[in-house]
Amino acid sequence: MDSSTLLGITTFTYLFSTILYAVFFLFKLNQLGKIATWFTLIALIIQTVGIGLRWYESYQLGIGRAPLTNMYESVVFFAWTIVALYLVLEWKYRIKVIGAFTLPLAFLAMAYASLSPEINRSITPLVPALQSNWLIVHVVTCFIGYAAFTVAAALGVMYLLKKRKIAKELDSTRGFLNSLPSLQILDSITHKMMIFGFIWLTAGIVTGAVWANSAWGTYWSWDPKETWSLITWFVYAITLHARFTRGWGGTRIAWLAIVGFAAVLFTYYGVNFLLSGLHSYGSS
Amino acid sequence: MKNTSSLWKFFSSVKLALFTLAFLAITSILGTVIPQKEPIEFYVNTYGPQTAAFFQVLDIPDMYSSWWFLGFLGILTANLVICSIDRFPSVWRQMTADYLDLPIERIYKNQLSATIESKKTLPETIQNLQQMLKDRGWKTVSRPRNDKMLLFSQKMPWSRSGVYLVHLSILVIFAGAGYGQLTGFKGSIMLPELQSSTVVYPFRGGQPIDLGFEIRCERFDIEFYPNTMPKEYRSKLTILENDTVVLQKDIVVNDPLKYRGITFYQSSYQGFRDFIFTIADQTGESTLFTGDFQKELTWAEKNIQFGIINLETVRDRVDRIKIWFNDGKGPPAEFWMDAAEEVQIHRPNMTYLFSAKQRYATGLQVAKDPGVWIVYLGCSLMLAGLYIAFFLSHRRIWVIVYHEDTTTIIDMKGTANKNKTAFAAQFEKLSGTLAKHM
Numbered sequence: 242m243d244s245s246t247l248l249g250i251t252t253f254t255y256l257f258s259t260i261l262y263a264v265f266f267l268f269k270l271n272q273l274g275k276i277a278t279w280f281t282l283i284a285l286i287i288q289t290v291g292i293g294l295r296w297y298e299s300y301q302l303g304i305g306r307a308p309l310t311n312m313y314e315s316v317v318f319f320a321w322t323i324v325a326l327y328l329v330l331e332w333k334y335r336i337k338v339i340g341a342f343t344l345p346l347a348f349l350a351m352a353y354a355s356l357s358p359e360i361n362r363s364i365t366p367l368v369p370a371l372q373s374n375w376l377i378v379h380v381v382t383c384f385i386g387y388a389a390f391t392v393a394a395a396l397g398v399m400y401l402l403k404k405r406k407i408a409k410e411l412d413s414t415r416g417f418l419n420s421l422p423s424l425q426i427l428d429s430i431t432h433k434m435m436i437f438g439f440i441w442l443t444a445g446i447v448t449g450a451v452w453a454n455s456a457w458g459t460y461w462s463w464d465p466k467e468t469w470s471l472i473t474w475f476v477y478a479i480t481l482h483a484r485f486t487r488g489w490g491g492t493r494i495a496w497l498a499i500v501g502f503a504a505v506l507f508t509y510y511g512v513n514f515l516l517s518g519l520h521s522y523g524s525s
Numbered sequence: 526m527k528n529t530s531s532l533w534k535f536f537s538s539v540k541l542a543l544f545t546l547a548f549l550a551i552t553s554i555l556g557t558v559i560p561q562k563e564p565i566e567f568y569v570n571t572y573g574p575q576t577a578a579f580f581q582v583l584d585i586p587d588m589y590s591s592w593w594f595l596g597f598l599g600i601l602t603a604n605l606v607i608c609s610i611d612r613f614p615s616v617w618r619q620m621t622a623d624y625l626d627l628p629i630e631r632i633y634k635n636q637l638s639a640t641i642e643s644k645k646t647l648p649e650t651i652q653n654l655q656q657m658l659k660d661r662g663w664k665t666v667s668r669p670r671n672d673k674m675l676l677f678s679q680k681m682p683w684s685r686s687g688v689y690l691v692h693l694s695i696l697v698i699f700a701g702a703g704y705g706q707l708t709g710f711k712g713s714i715m716l717p718e719l720q721s722s723t724v725v726y727p728f729r730g731g732q733p734i735d736l737g738f739e740i741r742c743e744r745f746d747i748e749f750y751p752n753t754m755p756k757e758y759r760s761k762l763t764i765l766e767n768d769t770v771v772l773q774k775d776i777v778v779n780d781p782l783k784y785r786g787i788t789f790y791q792s793s794y795q796g797f798r799d800f801i802f803t804i805a806d807q808t809g810e811s812t813l814f815t816g817d818f819q820k821e822l823t824w825a826e827k828n829i830q831f832g833i834i835n836l837e838t839v840r841d842r843v844d845r846i847k848i849w850f851n852d853g854k855g856p857p858a859e860f861w862m863d864a865a866e867e868v869q870i871h872r873p874n875m876t877y878l879f880s881a882k883q884r885y886a887t888g889l890q891v892a893k894d895p896g897v898w899i900v901y902l903g904c905s906l907m908l909a910g911l912y913i914a915f916f917l918s919h920r921r922i923w924v925i926v927y928h929e930d931t932t933t934i935i936d937m938k939g940t941a942n943k944n945k946t947a948f949a950a951q952f953e954k955l956s957g958t959l960a961k962h963m
């Protein structure tokens with residue numbers, strides 16, 4: 242058993258988790274909820290072992306580095322963080338329908354990582370600039386932030402769906418959207434996720450700056466990746482201020498959660514493939 | 526006293542902050558789409574002369590230090606400062622207020638509430654309460670009010686300043702960045718092996734910058750992975766003051782050399798077509814030469830001639846070399862060797878140790894930035910401030926104790942400025958425990 246096999250299995254288990262949560266949500270099969278949770282937990286453990294094994298394999302190849310250093314590994318870690326964060330959320334708030342909206346994203350990330358021809362999946366050694374412990378801290382902090390923003394965007398979508406259903410004044414006891422949590426709860430968890438993400442994104446930008454300074458002597462050089470992470474940071478700063486000081490809530494915040502997520506995606510993916518810059522590491 | 530001039534109002538409004546942040550976010554996109562700091566011809570060729578002229582006016586080719594971008598950062602700064610001056614006094618009052626002095630009706634208006642009855646006397650109850658609250662981390666102050674006794678306890682009133690710490694941290698970061706700009710420099714130098722320099726060349730052009738000391742490159746090495754990717758660039762650097770060696774260090778990417786506030790970073794290299802030869806004979810005598818490809822060199826004292834007559838390269842890296850070597854004893858030797866290796870040359874009378882290393886220049890980035898520690902301080906303040914602002918809350922508990930007929934009544938009131946649900950649970954637990962012991 243090698244890490245690629247385990248991570249390949251993970252892709253399918255997340256697909257299956259997605260189906261379980263979706264069926265649970267659409268048909269309100271409550272018994273299925275428990276199964277979905279346990280199944281997802283097992284999938285997460287398989288993925289954890291897969292990531293750990295990849296780390297071990299890199300040592301066997303004489304390269305020896307944390308599995309967080311190229312596009313493939315970061316997408317895998319991204320999926321891992323989304324699922325881990327989601328499970329914590331489910332455990333804390335006891336709301337399983339959120340799984341029907343976040344697990345598909347984790348599955349998509351894994352599917353992209355495992356199948357896309359753009360991505361190199363082999364364990365390659367690190368060029369000199371990437372041989373730094375700051376890299377690990379930087380990647381981990383950024384991706385916890387990204388995962389939180391991903392979950393926030395999923396909650397934003399749930400909010401908008403619920404809101405539309407209420408606005409249409411459909412029979413409020415029927416229809417599958419009815420099992421969505423109340424608007425107030427959705428709004429509050431979205432906000433919490435954005436706060437959590439904001440702190441981690443801040444830490445990610447700071448650790449990135451420290452790393453750049455130790456490698457090149459400049460903590461900030463306005464390269465496209467840095468600039469886009471700052472743009473993303475601004476979007477969430479605006480959201481937090483609008484909510485806290487101007488009392489924005491509900492629909493507007495839900496949309497901002499989605500806009501913020503678009504900025505995250507662009508920072509993470511768009512910059513590597515659509516723009517050019519210093520952050521060459523993601524592109525291989 | 527509140528200043529209410531319209532300018533003050535303008536600069537203290539959060540609307541302005543939202544607008545400025547949105548403006549900065551949106552315009553920042555420009556510089557990620559339009560390549561920055563290219564020569565003018567690039568913009569003319571890519572976008573046409575008219576657009577290029579327009580870019581020039583708006584400083585688009587270097588937009589992050591353009592007048593308008595810096596101007597908006599200035600507005601953001603003014604906004605932050607004035608907004609904070611405007612609001613902080615009232616937050617300060619909330620942090621330092623005498624909460625025993627509030628009117629009873631105000632205290633009773635607090636969200637969280639519990640009532641406990643006790644059979645004990647008033648003084649005994651008060652003493653019990655104080656002790657029990659203290660044991661649970663709620664140290665109380667008390668004051669009689671008419672025939673009632675008021676107890677008060679609070680946690681982390683200072684957490685209200687978290688947001689201000691975040692805002693302050695942004696100013697600190699700006700200050701550090703500005704200070705670094707004014708007093709530091711960024712430059713680079715290409716330093717060939719065995720050569721030294723007392724100056725470096727600034728990125729923004731202009732006169733070379735005098736270091737005030739001398740830096741020499743003793744040696745540069747590249748190591749490769751089996752798949753030919755570079756694994757490590759390593760330069761052995763020496764710092765000299767008045768021709769005396771004061772510091773020596775091997776630097777690699779991510780591990781620079783620092784001396785007198787100036788940092789030297791490994792950043793690139795260049796391979797030359799000349800070589801550094803070392804030859805030693807069995808008597809232990811050795812010597813060092815530098816010489817070009819296809820040029821005959823002589824070690825005069827030993828009457829030895831040698832040179833490189835052929836080579837194989839990978840890009841500008843010399844991989845293998847063919848040596849010609851003659852010490853006058855027998856026919857000259859000709860052989861291939863790896864460029865990085867040391868070999869023995871067996872001659873009729875003598876065995877020599879020989880190496881010929883391609884000469885490189887190491888590319889160093891050189892930075893002096895005395896502001897970087899201020900920036901890091903600002904970053905730490907920001908993270909600490911965010912943590913305080915989001916996760917810590919100012920929690921307050923009032924306990925009003927009084928007699929009614931034969932029983933002692935304990936009214937508990939509480940509030941938190943953030944994370945209210947968590948505090949509600951904490952409050953409920955606390956009042957439950959107190960009730961059990963009364």
Ligand code: HEM
Nearest residue numbers: 478481485486537538539542601604605608688691695914
């Ligand atoms: C990039 C810049 C900024 C960052 C990162 C930032 C960060 C924050 C954070 C994290 C909060 C707490 C929000 C919450 O509790 O949900 C906050 C609150 C606030 N910010 Fe900012 N801020 C920035 C710029 C500004 C500016 C320019 C102003 C100027 C008006 C401003 C005014 C405020 C105000 C008034 C509050 C609410 C404070 C209170 O009443 O407790 N912020 N800010």
